[in-house]
Amino acid sequence: MLLQHRCVRLSSQRRGSLVTRNGTDPDAVVRGWQDLERVLETGKPAFAEANGQTFFAYVASDQKRSEAMARYMKGINGPEGPRIASGFPFGRFGRLIDIGGGPGHILADILRAHPEVEGAVFELPRTAVLAQQFLREQGLAHRCEVFAGDFLEGVTPGYDAYFIKSTLHDWDDERSVQVLRNCRNAMVAQGRILVTEIVLEPGKPINHPHRFIDMEMMVSFGGKERTAEEFGALLHRAGLRLERIHSIEGSFFSIVEGSKA
Numbered sequence: 001m002l003l004q005h006r007c008v009r010l011s012s013q014r015r016g017s018l019v020t021r022n023g024t025d026p027d028a029v030v031r032g033w034q035d036l037e038r039v040l041e042t043g044k045p046a047f048a049e050a051n052g053q054t055f056f057a058y059v060a061s062d063q064k065r066s067e068a069m070a071r072y073m074k075g076i077n078g079p080e081g082p083r084i085a086s087g088f089p090f091g092r093f094g095r096l097i098d099i100g101g102g103p104g105h106i107l108a109d110i111l112r113a114h115p116e117v118e119g120a121v122f123e124l125p126r127t128a129v130l131a132q133q134f135l136r137e138q139g140l141a142h143r144c145e146v147f148a149g150d151f152l153e154g155v156t157p158g159y160d161a162y163f164i165k166s167t168l169h170d171w172d173d174e175r176s177v178q179v180l181r182n183c184r185n186a187m188v189a190q191g192r193i194l195v196t197e198i199v200l201e202p203g204k205p206i207n208h209p210h211r212f213i214d215m216e217m218m219v220s221f222g223g224k225e226r227t228a229e230e231f232g233a234l235l236h237r238a239g240l241r242l243e244r245i246h247s248i249e250g251s252f253f254s255i256v257e258g259s260k261a
C-alpha cells in the first residue's frame with residue numbers, strides 16, 4: 001500500500017522534451033575533483049560539499065540537468081544496450097522493470113530483442129517523463145510503463161525481474177543494500193534481481209575504463225566499482241542469494257543474478 005503512494009504511475013498525457021545540448025554546469029563535477037585530497041583522506045565524496053547538494057539532487061531539481069544526464073547516459077551506455085539485450089536470456093521473464101533506467105534506452109533494446117517481455121522504467125520524476133517520451137518515440141509504449149519515485153524509499157512491486165544497471169555503483173554499501181532490499185521486497189516470489197555492472201576482477205587491461213569510473217564514483221558519489229565477492233555480500237545483506245554472474249559477450253558489463261534467500 002505504502003508503495004502505491006510513493007510510486008507515481010505517469011499518465012500518457014505528461015510530456016517531456018530532450019534537449020540537444022548539455023545543460024549542466026561542467027564545473028560542478030570539477031569542483032568536486034578539486035577536493036580530491038580530502039576525498040582520499042576522509043573517504044567522503046566531494047560533490048555535495050562543493051555544490052551544496054548531492055549529485056542526483058542537483059540533477060533532479062532542474063529540467064535541463066535532467067535532460068543532459070539522460071542524454072549522457074544514452075551516449076555512454078547506449079552502445080552497450082544491444083549487446084546486453086542479446087547477451088542474456090531476458091525472455092525467461094514475462095515482466096521486467098529497469099530500476100534507475102534513465103530515459104529507457106537499455107529497456108528499449110531489451111524489449112526489441114525479446115518481443116515476449118513487457119517492461120517498465122522506475123526513475124526520478126523528471127527522468128521518468130523523459131523515459132515515457134523516449135519509449136513512445138521508439139514505438140514501445142504499448143509494451144511498457146513508466147513509474148516515478150525514489151528507489152531508496154521503495155520500488156514498484158510485482159515484476160519478475162528487477163534489472164538495475166550502472167546504478168548501484170553510484171551508492172555506498174548502506175544505500176546499495178537499501179535499494180536491493182526494496183527490490184527484493186517488491187519482486188514476485190520466484191523473482192530475480194539482475195544487477196548489471198562492471199564486475200572487478202584481476203587481469204583487466206590497464207586501459208580498461210573501470211579504473212577511471214571507480215575514481216569518479218568515489219569523488220562524486222561515495223560509490224565504487226565492486227568485485228564478485230562484494231556484490232555477493234551486498235545481496236546477502238539485502239536478503240538475496242547470488243545465483244550466478246553472467247558475463248556479456250563483447251561488453252564490459254556482467255549481470256549479477258540474485259534470488260530471494
Ligand SMILES: C[S@@+](CC[C@H](N)C(=O)[O-])C[C@H]1O[C@@H](n2cnc3c(N)ncnc32)[C@H](O)[C@@H]1O
Binds near residue numbers: 164
Ligand atoms: C548512472 S545512471 C544509470 C542509467 C541507466 N541505468 C544506464 O545504465 O544508462 C543512474 C540512474 O539512477 C537514477 N536515480 C538516481 N537516484 C535515484 C532515486 N533515488 N530513485 C530513482 N532513480 C534514481 C538517475 O536518475 C539515473 O538515471
